[in-house]
Amino acid sequence: MTPTERLTRAWRSLDGLSVGDAFGEKFFGPERAVLERIEKREVPPGRWQYTDDTEMALGIAEVLEERGEVDCDLLADVFARRFRNNRYRGYGATAQGILEAIGDKVPWELAARRVFNGEGSQGNGGAMRAAPVGAYFFDDEAKVIDEARKSAQVTHAHPDGQAGAIAVALAAAFVSRNPQTRDGDAMLKWVAQRVPDGPTRRGLERAMGLPLHGPLSRAIALGTGQQVISADTVPFALFCAARCIDDFPLAMWTTVAGLGDRDTTCAIVGGIVAMSDRTKVPAEWLEARELLGRTSAW
Numbered sequence: 001m002t003p004t005e006r007l008t009r010a011w012r013s014l015d016g017l018s019v020g021d022a023f024g025e026k027f028f029g030p031e032r033a034v035l036e037r038i039e040k041r042e043v044p045p046g047r048w049q050y051t052d053d054t055e056m057a058l059g060i061a062e063v064l065e066e067r068g069e070v071d072c073d074l075l076a077d078v079f080a081r082r083f084r085n086n087r088y089r090g091y092g093a094t095a096q097g098i099l100e101a102i103g104d105k106v107p108w109e110l111a112a113r114r115v116f117n118g119e120g121s122q123g124n125g126g127a128m129r130a131a132p133v134g135a136y137f138f139d140d141e142a143k144v145i146d147e148a149r150k151s152a153q154v155t156h157a158h159p160d161g162q163a164g165a166i167a168v169a170l171a172a173a174f175v176s177r178n179p180q181t182r183d184g185d186a187m188l189k190w191v192a193q194r195v196p197d198g199p200t201r202r203g204l205e206r207a208m209g210l211p212l213h214g215p216l217s218r219a220i221a222l223g224t225g226q227q228v229i230s231a232d233t234v235p236f237a238l239f240c241a242a243r244c245i246d247d248f249p250l251a252m253w254t255t256v257a258g259l260g261d262r263d264t265t266c267a268i269v270g271g272i273v274a275m276s277d278r279t280k281v282p283a284e285w286l287e288a289r290e291l292l293g294r295t296s297a298w
């Protein structure tokens, strides 16, 4: 497969990710009103602006286009440059500090390591941008894992922050390899078996124990990103992706109903489910999403 064909796959995932991100962001607000809009399936009117999830995924796509792999030094510079150019994308406070430091020439290894008393971040920011990595390297399992880890570690030194990125990239790779699949349980199992041990993997194992089409409340109890960490975001998101693996709009309505960190949960799910050949990102949703500043060839 040529690098261009791989990039096309990554962009397909990015379209799902960015639409999910921008869609989810439209559902912040007073909880009762938000739940009512979700219940009625009210597609948000007007322009949907994307957030840091998309901005950083675009940075990864830029590096993949330039190098054909995740070059951490280049990725750190790209993230810092994009942050400098537009700080108002809803970056978390920790991410802002790290990106500012990298922009000030602090080596990314140090900037990413010194937060949270030297443990590094286990936030969901590595996971939120990882689906296109899985789409790009879909046919090489070892590469999906390595490249996803690299894409996270520039800002997330904690192993579980990286495990979240690995899980999401693996899920996107699974759907890319099995574009006709309707077997969400198989996806969850395949991913959980390959994710490094830690809180995110344990959450995935709990998600696997739930009936896929049972009450959503049990999946919501896994956590929907209230702590913005990988372990309380990725298991719910992957459960939603598995439950709605062949239906993009349903996947978005289901995921956003979990509330929580909804731009990020929807971004994760969107980047995975967009790889299914059984469904499409609705054209009107793509149109509603703010245009993505594509790099040279795109």
Ligand SMILES: [Mg+2]
Binding pocket: 051, 052, 053, 089, 090, 263, 264
């Ligand atoms: Mg965001």
